[in-house]
Amino acid sequence: MSEPPQEQPRPEAEIDTPPRGLPQPEPAAQPPVPAADSGAAPGPGAGAAPVWGAGPPAPPTPQRRRASTVHVLQVIALVVGLVGTGWISSEHFRTVWLGSERDEPVAVDGAGAATHEGLTVSLVEATDLGATPSLPGTDWQPPSGFHAWRVVLDAESTNPDLFACDVALVDGGGRHFVANLFVDSFVDGFEWTFSCGVPEPDDDVPAQQALLVLVPADAEPTAVEITSTGFSSGYIELEID
Amino acid sequence: MRRRWMIVGLAALAVVLGIATNVADARLLPYGPTSSTGAIGEDAGAYPFTVHVSQAQAAHTVLVCCRFETPPPTGTDGVWVVVTLSYATADRPRGASGTGLVLRSADGREFPVSNRTGSGGWLAGPDIWVRGDLAFEVAPDALEGLTLVFDPGIQLYGPMPTQYARIPLDLDPGAVLDVIELSEEQILGAGER
Numbered sequence: 001m002s003e004p005p006q007e008q009p010r011p012e013a014e015i016d017t018p019p020r021g022l023p024q025p026e027p028a029a030q031p032p033v034p035a036a037d038s039g040a041a042p043g044p045g046a047g048a049a050p051v052w053g054a055g056p057p058a059p060p061t062p063q064r065r066r067a068s069t070v071h072v073l074q075v076i077a078l079v080v081g082l083v084g085t086g087w088i089s090s091e092h093f094r095t096v097w098l099g100s101e102r103d104e105p106v107a108v109d110g111a112g113a114a115t116h117e118g119l120t121v122s123l124v125e126a127t128d129l130g131a132t133p134s135l136p137g138t139d140w141q142p143p144s145g146f147h148a149w150r151v152v153l154d155a156e157s158t159n160p161d162l163f164a165c166d167v168a169l170v171d172g173g174g175r176h177f178v179a180n181l182f183v184d185s186f187v188d189g190f191e192w193t194f195s196c197g198v199p200e201p202d203d204d205v206p207a208q209q210a211l212l213v214l215v216p217a218d219a220e221p222t223a224v225e226i227t228s229t230g231f232s233s234g235y236i237e238l239e240i241d
Numbered sequence: 242m243r244r245r246w247m248i249v250g251l252a253a254l255a256v257v258l259g260i261a262t263n264v265a266d267a268r269l270l271p272y273g274p275t276s277s278t279g280a281i282g283e284d285a286g287a288y289p290f291t292v293h294v295s296q297a298q299a300a301h302t303v304l305v306c307c308r309f310e311t312p313p314p315t316g317t318d319g320v321w322v323v324v325t326l327s328y329a330t331a332d333r334p335r336g337a338s339g340t341g342l343v344l345r346s347a348d349g350r351e352f353p354v355s356n357r358t359g360s361g362g363w364l365a366g367p368d369i370w371v372r373g374d375l376a377f378e379v380a381p382d383a384l385e386g387l388t389l390v391f392d393p394g395i396q397l398y399g400p401m402p403t404q405y406a407r408i409p410l411d412l413d414p415g416a417v418l419d420v421i422e423l424s425e426e427q428i429l430g431a432g433e434r
Contacts, residue, residue: 143428143429143430143431143433144430144431144433145430145431145432146369146430146431168333174332175331175332175333175367175368176332176333176334176367177366177367177369178333178334178366181334181364181366182366182369182371182428214366214369214428216367216368216369216431217431219368
Protein backbone atom coordinates (compact mmCIF):
# COMPACT_ATOMS: atom_id res chain seq x y z
CA MET A 1 0.00 0.00 0.00
CA SER A 2 1.30 3.44 -0.86
CA GLU A 3 1.35 6.25 1.69
CA PRO A 4 -1.07 9.14 1.11
CA PRO A 5 0.58 12.45 0.28
CA GLN A 6 1.36 14.66 3.29
CA GLU A 7 -0.30 17.82 1.98
CA GLN A 8 -3.89 16.83 1.04
CA PRO A 9 -6.10 19.80 0.06
CA ARG A 10 -9.09 20.06 2.36
CA PRO A 11 -12.55 19.98 0.72
CA GLU A 12 -13.49 23.31 2.23
CA ALA A 13 -10.49 24.88 0.58
CA GLU A 14 -12.35 24.70 -2.76
CA ILE A 15 -15.07 27.11 -1.65
CA ASP A 16 -14.85 30.68 -0.51
CA THR A 17 -14.45 31.08 3.19
CA PRO A 18 -14.95 34.30 5.17
CA PRO A 19 -11.84 36.09 6.28
CA ARG A 20 -10.63 35.10 9.61
CA GLY A 21 -11.85 37.26 12.49
CA LEU A 22 -15.29 38.04 11.02
CA PRO A 23 -18.37 36.61 12.67
CA GLN A 24 -19.96 33.90 10.62
CA PRO A 25 -23.51 34.71 9.53
CA GLU A 26 -26.41 32.45 10.34
CA PRO A 27 -28.21 31.67 7.07
CA ALA A 28 -31.17 30.03 8.75
CA ALA A 29 -31.94 33.06 10.88
CA GLN A 30 -31.59 35.76 8.24
CA PRO A 31 -33.62 36.01 5.07
CA PRO A 32 -31.52 35.91 1.94
CA VAL A 33 -31.85 39.52 0.89
CA PRO A 34 -29.41 40.93 -1.63
CA ALA A 35 -27.08 43.41 -0.04
CA ALA A 36 -27.88 46.15 -2.54
CA ASP A 37 -31.61 46.13 -1.69
CA SER A 38 -31.46 45.55 2.02
CA GLY A 39 -31.14 49.21 3.02
CA ALA A 40 -29.71 48.18 6.33
CA ALA A 41 -26.94 50.12 7.96
CA PRO A 42 -23.61 48.90 6.85
CA GLY A 43 -22.04 46.83 9.47
CA PRO A 44 -18.61 45.49 9.87
CA GLY A 45 -17.36 44.22 6.65
CA ALA A 46 -19.83 46.31 4.63
CA GLY A 47 -18.96 46.55 0.96
CA ALA A 48 -17.73 42.99 0.82
CA ALA A 49 -19.69 40.52 -1.34
CA PRO A 50 -22.05 38.31 0.65
CA VAL A 51 -20.49 35.02 1.19
CA TRP A 52 -23.14 32.72 2.69
CA GLY A 53 -26.36 34.44 1.59
CA ALA A 54 -28.05 33.84 -1.76
CA GLY A 55 -26.74 35.99 -4.52
CA PRO A 56 -28.68 37.42 -7.46
CA PRO A 57 -30.44 34.81 -9.67
CA ALA A 58 -28.08 33.25 -12.09
CA PRO A 59 -28.80 33.85 -15.80
CA PRO A 60 -30.20 30.76 -17.66
CA THR A 61 -27.50 28.55 -18.83
CA PRO A 62 -27.47 27.17 -22.41
CA GLN A 63 -28.40 23.74 -21.04
CA ARG A 64 -31.49 25.13 -19.29
CA ARG A 65 -32.59 27.03 -22.42
CA ARG A 66 -32.21 23.85 -24.48
CA ALA A 67 -34.30 21.85 -21.98
CA SER A 68 -37.16 24.35 -22.04
CA THR A 69 -37.15 24.31 -25.86
CA VAL A 70 -37.34 20.52 -25.81
CA HIS A 71 -40.31 20.69 -23.43
CA VAL A 72 -42.15 23.11 -25.71
CA LEU A 73 -41.49 20.86 -28.71
CA GLN A 74 -42.74 17.83 -26.78
CA VAL A 75 -46.01 19.58 -25.95
CA ILE A 76 -46.44 20.68 -29.58
CA ALA A 77 -45.79 17.12 -30.79
CA LEU A 78 -48.32 15.76 -28.29
CA VAL A 79 -50.99 18.22 -29.40
CA VAL A 80 -50.29 17.56 -33.10
CA GLY A 81 -50.41 13.80 -32.47
CA LEU A 82 -53.72 13.99 -30.61
CA VAL A 83 -55.30 16.22 -33.26
CA GLY A 84 -54.04 13.93 -36.04
CA THR A 85 -55.33 10.82 -34.28
CA GLY A 86 -58.72 12.43 -33.76
CA TRP A 87 -58.87 13.54 -37.38
CA ILE A 88 -58.05 10.09 -38.73
CA SER A 89 -60.31 8.17 -36.34
CA SER A 90 -63.25 10.47 -37.07
CA GLU A 91 -63.01 9.98 -40.83
CA HIS A 92 -66.09 7.75 -41.03
CA PHE A 93 -68.08 10.18 -38.90
CA ARG A 94 -67.05 13.16 -41.04
CA THR A 95 -67.31 11.62 -44.49
CA VAL A 96 -70.18 9.16 -44.15
CA TRP A 97 -72.31 9.79 -41.09
CA LEU A 98 -72.54 13.58 -41.36
CA GLY A 99 -73.24 13.38 -45.09
CA SER A 100 -75.92 10.73 -44.88
CA GLU A 101 -79.50 11.70 -44.39
CA ARG A 102 -81.16 10.00 -41.49
CA ASP A 103 -83.60 7.35 -42.63
CA GLU A 104 -86.94 8.25 -41.11
CA PRO A 105 -90.40 6.94 -41.91
CA VAL A 106 -92.68 9.41 -43.64
CA ALA A 107 -95.78 10.73 -41.91
CA VAL A 108 -99.05 8.82 -42.11
CA ASP A 109 -102.20 10.83 -42.73
CA GLY A 110 -105.46 10.55 -40.84
CA ALA A 111 -106.80 7.96 -43.24
CA GLY A 112 -103.85 5.65 -42.56
CA ALA A 113 -102.13 6.31 -45.89
CA ALA A 114 -98.55 7.44 -46.38
CA THR A 115 -97.21 9.18 -49.46
CA HIS A 116 -93.53 9.14 -50.30
CA GLU A 117 -91.89 10.20 -53.57
CA GLY A 118 -95.04 9.66 -55.60
CA LEU A 119 -96.08 6.40 -53.96
CA THR A 120 -99.18 6.32 -51.76
CA VAL A 121 -99.70 3.16 -49.71
CA SER A 122 -102.26 2.22 -47.11
CA LEU A 123 -102.54 -0.98 -45.10
CA VAL A 124 -105.71 -2.91 -45.74
CA GLU A 125 -104.98 -6.04 -43.76
CA ALA A 126 -102.25 -7.79 -41.78
CA THR A 127 -103.54 -11.15 -40.63
CA ASP A 128 -101.93 -14.11 -38.92
CA LEU A 129 -103.01 -17.18 -40.91
CA GLY A 130 -101.58 -19.54 -38.32
CA ALA A 131 -99.30 -22.57 -38.50
CA THR A 132 -101.42 -24.56 -40.94
CA PRO A 133 -103.00 -22.05 -43.29
CA SER A 134 -105.28 -23.07 -46.09
CA LEU A 135 -103.48 -21.74 -49.16
CA PRO A 136 -105.11 -22.35 -52.53
CA GLY A 137 -103.03 -23.78 -55.34
CA THR A 138 -100.14 -25.07 -53.25
CA ASP A 139 -99.20 -27.73 -50.75
CA TRP A 140 -96.69 -25.46 -49.08
CA GLN A 141 -96.96 -25.10 -45.33
CA PRO A 142 -94.80 -23.10 -42.91
CA PRO A 143 -92.05 -25.05 -41.13
CA SER A 144 -92.79 -26.10 -37.57
CA GLY A 145 -92.70 -23.15 -35.20
CA PHE A 146 -93.68 -20.63 -37.89
CA HIS A 147 -96.86 -18.91 -39.01
CA ALA A 148 -97.91 -17.52 -42.36
CA TRP A 149 -99.13 -13.92 -42.45
CA ARG A 150 -101.24 -12.26 -45.10
CA VAL A 151 -100.51 -8.58 -45.78
CA VAL A 152 -102.76 -6.60 -48.11
CA LEU A 153 -101.66 -3.17 -49.34
CA ASP A 154 -103.42 -0.58 -51.42
CA ALA A 155 -100.96 1.31 -53.60
CA GLU A 156 -101.05 4.15 -56.09
CA SER A 157 -97.93 5.43 -57.76
CA THR A 158 -96.96 8.30 -60.02
CA ASN A 159 -93.24 7.63 -59.70
CA PRO A 160 -91.90 6.21 -63.00
CA ASP A 161 -88.62 5.16 -61.34
CA LEU A 162 -90.30 2.60 -59.08
CA PHE A 163 -91.13 -0.94 -60.13
CA ALA A 164 -91.15 -3.30 -57.15
CA CYS A 165 -90.85 -2.41 -53.46
CA ASP A 166 -89.85 -4.54 -50.50
CA VAL A 167 -92.47 -5.20 -47.86
CA ALA A 168 -91.58 -6.45 -44.39
CA LEU A 169 -93.39 -7.12 -41.15
CA VAL A 170 -91.41 -5.59 -38.28
CA ASP A 171 -91.73 -6.77 -34.70
CA GLY A 172 -90.85 -5.04 -31.46
CA GLY A 173 -87.35 -6.50 -31.47
CA GLY A 174 -86.53 -4.92 -34.81
CA ARG A 175 -86.71 -8.18 -36.75
CA HIS A 176 -87.71 -7.69 -40.38
CA PHE A 177 -89.70 -10.53 -41.98
CA VAL A 178 -89.69 -9.81 -45.67
CA ALA A 179 -92.70 -10.77 -47.76
CA ASN A 180 -92.34 -13.47 -50.41
CA LEU A 181 -89.11 -14.84 -48.95
CA PHE A 182 -88.94 -18.40 -47.62
CA VAL A 183 -92.48 -19.06 -48.87
CA ASP A 184 -93.98 -20.57 -52.01
CA SER A 185 -93.92 -17.97 -54.76
CA PHE A 186 -96.98 -19.30 -56.53
CA VAL A 187 -100.00 -19.22 -54.24
CA ASP A 188 -103.38 -18.34 -55.69
CA GLY A 189 -104.59 -14.96 -54.51
CA PHE A 190 -101.11 -13.72 -53.53
CA GLU A 191 -98.70 -11.59 -55.57
CA TRP A 192 -95.13 -12.83 -55.95
CA THR A 193 -93.86 -9.27 -55.65
CA PHE A 194 -95.23 -5.90 -54.51
CA SER A 195 -95.63 -3.66 -57.57
CA CYS A 196 -95.22 -0.01 -56.65
CA GLY A 197 -94.56 1.58 -60.01
CA VAL A 198 -96.83 3.33 -62.48
CA PRO A 199 -99.02 0.55 -63.90
CA GLU A 200 -98.85 -0.18 -67.61
CA PRO A 201 -102.13 -0.45 -69.52
CA ASP A 202 -101.78 -4.23 -69.91
CA ASP A 203 -100.74 -4.87 -66.30
CA ASP A 204 -103.04 -7.11 -64.32
CA VAL A 205 -101.89 -5.90 -60.94
CA PRO A 206 -104.90 -5.59 -58.64
CA ALA A 207 -105.49 -2.37 -56.74
CA GLN A 208 -105.08 -4.27 -53.49
CA GLN A 209 -102.08 -6.62 -53.48
CA ALA A 210 -101.88 -9.54 -51.08
CA LEU A 211 -98.47 -10.79 -49.96
CA LEU A 212 -97.41 -13.89 -48.00
CA VAL A 213 -94.92 -13.60 -45.14
CA LEU A 214 -93.20 -16.28 -43.04
CA VAL A 215 -92.99 -15.23 -39.39
CA PRO A 216 -91.80 -17.12 -36.29
CA ALA A 217 -94.71 -18.12 -34.09
CA ASP A 218 -93.34 -16.08 -31.17
CA ALA A 219 -93.09 -12.84 -33.17
CA GLU A 220 -95.66 -10.10 -32.76
CA PRO A 221 -95.40 -7.78 -35.78
CA THR A 222 -96.25 -4.18 -35.00
CA ALA A 223 -95.74 -2.47 -38.35
CA VAL A 224 -95.45 -2.97 -42.09
CA GLU A 225 -92.41 -1.38 -43.67
CA ILE A 226 -92.17 -0.52 -47.36
CA THR A 227 -88.73 0.26 -48.76
CA SER A 228 -87.25 0.59 -52.20
CA THR A 229 -83.87 1.21 -53.72
CA GLY A 230 -85.73 3.73 -55.89
CA PHE A 231 -86.32 5.98 -52.88
CA SER A 232 -83.71 8.67 -52.48
CA SER A 233 -84.14 8.41 -48.71
CA GLY A 234 -86.71 7.44 -46.13
CA TYR A 235 -89.32 4.73 -46.17
CA ILE A 236 -92.97 4.07 -45.39
CA GLU A 237 -94.05 2.53 -42.12
CA LEU A 238 -97.66 1.64 -41.43
CA GLU A 239 -98.65 0.55 -37.97
CA ILE A 240 -100.68 -2.60 -37.45
CA ASP A 241 -103.77 -1.93 -35.33
CA MET B 242 -35.42 10.51 -11.32
CA ARG B 243 -38.13 12.63 -12.94
CA ARG B 244 -37.49 11.03 -16.33
CA ARG B 245 -37.65 7.59 -14.78
CA TRP B 246 -41.08 8.34 -13.30
CA MET B 247 -42.24 9.63 -16.66
CA ILE B 248 -41.23 6.37 -18.35
CA VAL B 249 -43.00 4.38 -15.65
CA GLY B 250 -46.10 6.53 -16.10
CA LEU B 251 -46.14 6.08 -19.87
CA ALA B 252 -45.70 2.33 -19.50
CA ALA B 253 -48.60 2.22 -17.03
CA LEU B 254 -50.70 4.31 -19.43
CA ALA B 255 -49.97 1.86 -22.27
CA VAL B 256 -51.03 -1.08 -20.10
CA VAL B 257 -54.23 0.70 -19.03
CA LEU B 258 -55.03 1.57 -22.65
CA GLY B 259 -54.51 -2.06 -23.69
CA ILE B 260 -56.79 -3.34 -20.94
CA ALA B 261 -59.43 -0.73 -21.82
CA THR B 262 -59.29 -1.73 -25.49
CA ASN B 263 -59.73 -5.38 -24.63
CA VAL B 264 -62.61 -4.60 -22.32
CA ALA B 265 -64.25 -2.50 -25.04
CA ASP B 266 -63.73 -5.29 -27.56
CA ALA B 267 -65.24 -7.88 -25.25
CA ARG B 268 -67.98 -5.90 -23.57
CA LEU B 269 -68.93 -2.69 -25.32
CA LEU B 270 -69.36 -3.81 -28.94
CA PRO B 271 -73.01 -4.60 -29.64
CA TYR B 272 -72.22 -8.16 -30.59
CA GLY B 273 -69.60 -9.15 -28.02
CA PRO B 274 -66.03 -10.18 -28.79
CA THR B 275 -64.81 -9.72 -32.35
CA SER B 276 -63.86 -13.36 -32.70
CA SER B 277 -65.94 -16.25 -31.44
CA THR B 278 -64.80 -19.84 -31.45
CA GLY B 279 -67.39 -22.58 -31.77
CA ALA B 280 -67.42 -26.31 -32.30
CA ILE B 281 -69.27 -28.81 -34.44
CA GLY B 282 -72.78 -29.16 -33.05
CA GLU B 283 -72.79 -25.77 -31.31
CA ASP B 284 -74.09 -22.33 -32.24
CA ALA B 285 -71.42 -19.71 -32.85
CA GLY B 286 -71.95 -15.97 -33.14
CA ALA B 287 -70.86 -13.97 -36.18
CA TYR B 288 -73.16 -11.01 -35.71
CA PRO B 289 -75.68 -10.51 -37.23
CA PHE B 290 -75.45 -14.21 -38.08
CA THR B 291 -75.57 -17.22 -35.81
CA VAL B 292 -73.80 -20.20 -37.34
CA HIS B 293 -74.07 -23.92 -36.70
CA VAL B 294 -71.91 -26.62 -38.27
CA SER B 295 -73.56 -30.01 -37.95
CA GLN B 296 -71.13 -32.10 -39.99
CA ALA B 297 -67.88 -31.97 -41.96
CA GLN B 298 -66.66 -34.73 -44.26
CA ALA B 299 -63.90 -35.24 -46.81
CA ALA B 300 -64.29 -37.00 -50.15
CA HIS B 301 -62.54 -37.55 -53.46
CA THR B 302 -65.61 -36.52 -55.49
CA VAL B 303 -68.87 -34.68 -54.91
CA LEU B 304 -72.25 -35.10 -56.53
CA VAL B 305 -74.05 -31.85 -57.16
CA CYS B 306 -77.74 -32.31 -56.77
CA CYS B 307 -80.02 -30.82 -59.33
CA ARG B 308 -83.70 -30.81 -60.04
CA PHE B 309 -83.82 -32.49 -63.43
CA GLU B 310 -80.70 -34.50 -64.21
CA THR B 311 -77.92 -35.79 -62.03
CA PRO B 312 -74.48 -34.97 -63.49
CA PRO B 313 -71.44 -37.22 -63.02
CA PRO B 314 -69.41 -36.77 -59.82
CA THR B 315 -67.00 -33.87 -59.79
CA GLY B 316 -63.40 -34.72 -58.94
CA THR B 317 -60.57 -32.56 -57.75
CA ASP B 318 -56.77 -32.50 -57.68
CA GLY B 319 -56.96 -32.10 -53.93
CA VAL B 320 -59.64 -33.28 -51.55
CA TRP B 321 -63.23 -32.13 -51.24
CA VAL B 322 -64.34 -30.99 -47.82
CA VAL B 323 -68.12 -30.71 -47.48
CA VAL B 324 -69.40 -28.69 -44.52
CA THR B 325 -73.06 -29.04 -43.59
CA LEU B 326 -73.90 -25.65 -42.22
CA SER B 327 -76.97 -23.73 -41.09
CA TYR B 328 -77.32 -20.12 -40.09
CA ALA B 329 -79.86 -17.42 -39.27
CA THR B 330 -79.67 -13.69 -38.72
CA ALA B 331 -80.74 -11.43 -35.89
CA ASP B 332 -82.29 -8.52 -37.76
CA ARG B 333 -83.26 -8.98 -41.42
CA PRO B 334 -82.74 -11.38 -44.32
CA ARG B 335 -79.10 -11.58 -45.30
CA GLY B 336 -76.94 -13.81 -47.41
CA ALA B 337 -73.50 -15.07 -46.48
CA SER B 338 -71.11 -14.18 -49.25
CA GLY B 339 -68.66 -16.78 -50.46
CA THR B 340 -65.74 -14.44 -49.88
CA GLY B 341 -66.28 -14.52 -46.14
CA LEU B 342 -66.50 -18.30 -45.99
CA VAL B 343 -63.12 -20.03 -46.02
CA LEU B 344 -61.41 -23.07 -44.59
CA ARG B 345 -58.17 -22.11 -42.87
CA SER B 346 -55.48 -24.72 -42.44
CA ALA B 347 -53.26 -25.02 -39.40
CA ASP B 348 -50.43 -23.28 -41.26
CA GLY B 349 -52.62 -20.36 -42.35
CA ARG B 350 -53.59 -21.34 -45.90
CA GLU B 351 -57.14 -20.35 -46.80
CA PHE B 352 -59.40 -22.29 -49.16
CA PRO B 353 -62.57 -20.53 -50.39
CA VAL B 354 -65.85 -22.17 -51.30
CA SER B 355 -65.46 -23.92 -54.64
CA ASN B 356 -67.24 -22.22 -57.50
CA ARG B 357 -67.71 -25.57 -59.25
CA THR B 358 -70.55 -26.76 -57.06
CA GLY B 359 -73.06 -23.96 -57.29
CA SER B 360 -73.79 -22.89 -53.77
CA GLY B 361 -71.49 -20.32 -52.22
CA GLY B 362 -73.88 -19.31 -49.47
CA TRP B 363 -77.59 -18.67 -49.21
CA LEU B 364 -80.17 -16.31 -47.81
CA ALA B 365 -81.37 -16.66 -44.21
CA GLY B 366 -83.77 -14.57 -42.16
CA PRO B 367 -84.18 -13.36 -38.60
CA ASP B 368 -84.46 -16.57 -36.59
CA ILE B 369 -85.23 -18.32 -39.88
CA TRP B 370 -82.55 -21.00 -40.10
CA VAL B 371 -81.52 -22.35 -43.49
CA ARG B 372 -79.23 -25.36 -43.84
CA GLY B 373 -77.12 -26.42 -46.79
CA ASP B 374 -73.81 -27.90 -47.90
CA LEU B 375 -70.70 -25.93 -48.74
CA ALA B 376 -67.97 -27.66 -50.75
CA PHE B 377 -64.32 -26.64 -50.52
CA GLU B 378 -61.34 -27.95 -52.48
CA VAL B 379 -58.34 -28.18 -50.18
CA ALA B 380 -54.79 -29.48 -50.38
CA PRO B 381 -54.55 -33.09 -49.10
CA ASP B 382 -51.92 -32.15 -46.51
CA ALA B 383 -54.24 -29.50 -45.04
CA LEU B 384 -57.02 -31.82 -43.89
CA GLU B 385 -55.83 -32.06 -40.33
CA GLY B 386 -56.41 -28.90 -38.37
CA LEU B 387 -58.89 -27.24 -40.73
CA THR B 388 -61.07 -24.47 -39.32
CA LEU B 389 -64.16 -22.95 -40.91
CA VAL B 390 -64.01 -19.15 -40.80
CA PHE B 391 -67.39 -17.46 -41.18
CA ASP B 392 -66.86 -13.74 -41.66
CA PRO B 393 -69.95 -11.70 -42.63
CA GLY B 394 -67.74 -8.76 -43.54
CA ILE B 395 -70.57 -6.30 -42.94
CA GLN B 396 -69.89 -2.80 -41.67
CA LEU B 397 -72.88 -2.37 -39.42
CA TYR B 398 -71.39 0.30 -37.21
CA GLY B 399 -69.05 2.18 -39.49
CA PRO B 400 -65.40 1.32 -39.13
CA MET B 401 -65.90 -0.84 -36.03
CA PRO B 402 -64.66 -4.42 -36.43
CA THR B 403 -67.26 -7.04 -37.27
CA GLN B 404 -67.56 -10.32 -35.50
CA TYR B 405 -66.51 -13.57 -37.17
CA ALA B 406 -66.78 -17.20 -36.11
CA ARG B 407 -64.11 -19.90 -36.17
CA ILE B 408 -65.21 -23.50 -35.98
CA PRO B 409 -62.58 -26.27 -35.93
CA LEU B 410 -63.69 -29.20 -38.08
CA ASP B 411 -61.65 -32.05 -36.55
CA LEU B 412 -61.38 -33.98 -39.81
CA ASP B 413 -59.64 -37.33 -39.90
CA PRO B 414 -57.17 -37.42 -42.83
CA GLY B 415 -57.63 -41.19 -42.98
CA ALA B 416 -61.39 -41.02 -43.44
CA VAL B 417 -61.85 -39.71 -46.98
CA LEU B 418 -65.03 -40.94 -48.67
CA ASP B 419 -65.33 -41.76 -52.35
CA VAL B 420 -68.30 -39.49 -53.02
CA ILE B 421 -70.58 -37.09 -51.15
CA GLU B 422 -73.91 -35.93 -52.51
CA LEU B 423 -74.53 -32.27 -51.82
CA SER B 424 -77.96 -31.48 -50.48
CA GLU B 425 -80.11 -28.50 -51.39
CA GLU B 426 -80.74 -25.64 -49.01
CA GLN B 427 -83.61 -26.25 -46.62
CA ILE B 428 -85.60 -23.91 -44.38
CA LEU B 429 -85.60 -25.41 -40.91
CA GLY B 430 -88.30 -25.54 -38.29
CA ALA B 431 -87.92 -23.68 -35.02
CA GLY B 432 -85.18 -25.22 -32.90
CA GLU B 433 -83.73 -27.29 -35.76
CA ARG B 434 -80.15 -26.82 -36.95
